Amino acid sequence: MIDDLDRIMAIMETAFDPQWGEAWTRAQVAGSLSLPTTYYYFVRANEEEEPVGFALVRAAPGEEELLLIAVQPEFRGAGLAKRLLEQFTEAARERGAERIFLEMRENNPAEKLYRTFGFETIGRRPKYYSKPDGSRIDAITFGLCI
Numbered sequence: 748m749i750d751d752l753d754r755i756m757a758i759m760e761t762a763f764d765p766q767w768g769e770a771w772t773r774a775q776v777a778g779s780l781s782l783p784t785t786y787y788y789f790v791r792a793n794e795e796e797e798p799v800g801f802a803l804v805r806a807a808p809g810e811e812e813l814l815l816i817a818v819q820p821e822f823r824g825a826g827l828a829k830r831l832l833e834q835f836t837e838a839a840r841e842r843g844a845e846r847i848f849l850e851m852r853e854n855n856p857a858e859k860l861y862r863t864f865g866f867e868t869i870g871r872r873p874k875y876y877s878k879p880d881g882s883r884i885d886a887i888t889f890g891l892c893i
């Protein structure tokens with residue numbers, strides 16, 4: 748039987764470009780899902796079908812972090828990631844969070860999505876991510892009061 752870990756991994760495998768090394772392994776996602784402070788959201792293109800996008804988040808008192816967001820390539824540009832951010836924001840607010848944040852590799856085109864949603868740059872971690880080829884990329888931290 749397909750479970751939510753399978754659903755997340757099916758989207759993960761098609762959504763992330765391997766050159767950046769951003770996709771999580773099944774063990775990493777399973778480890779995260781085993782924590783009581785991890786939440787996830789799905790989005791479907793059609794209600795009867797399997798999900799085509801997901802968001803994985805980590806809650807802490809007062810603030811929550813978007814760990815991953817992904818939509819399968821053939822379903823992009825239709826507002827599905829925005830819907831995931833809306834679900835996350837609403838749930839975080841209900842859990843009492845006042846701020847959400849995320850870290851993104853510099854120059855990820857997803858920046859447009861985050862800025863459109865209202866996130867602002869709040870920090871930079873130099874050479875934070877390692878690419879599979881060994882080179883390093885800065886992480887940009889975005890925050891949004893909700």
Ligand SMILES: CC(C)(COP(=O)(O)OP(=O)(O)OC[C@H]1O[C@@H](n2cnc3c(N)ncnc32)[C@H](O)[C@@H]1OP(=O)(O)O)[C@@H](O)C(=O)NCCC(=O)NCCS
Nearest residue numbers: 762815816817818823824825826827828829856857859860
């Ligand atoms: C980033 C991602 C989740 C966006 O999904 P999506 O469903 O296409 O996004 P949406 O359709 O909801 O876009 C919402 C807004 O962001 C913009 N946007 C989203 N992705 C964009 C991209 N790759 N390039 C340019 N603009 C983008 C859209 O134009 C839209 O803006 P608008 O409302 O002004 O038209 C998707 O491209 C993806 O899965 N990328 C690979 C995984 C990844 O890098 N995730 C982020 C790091 S964890």
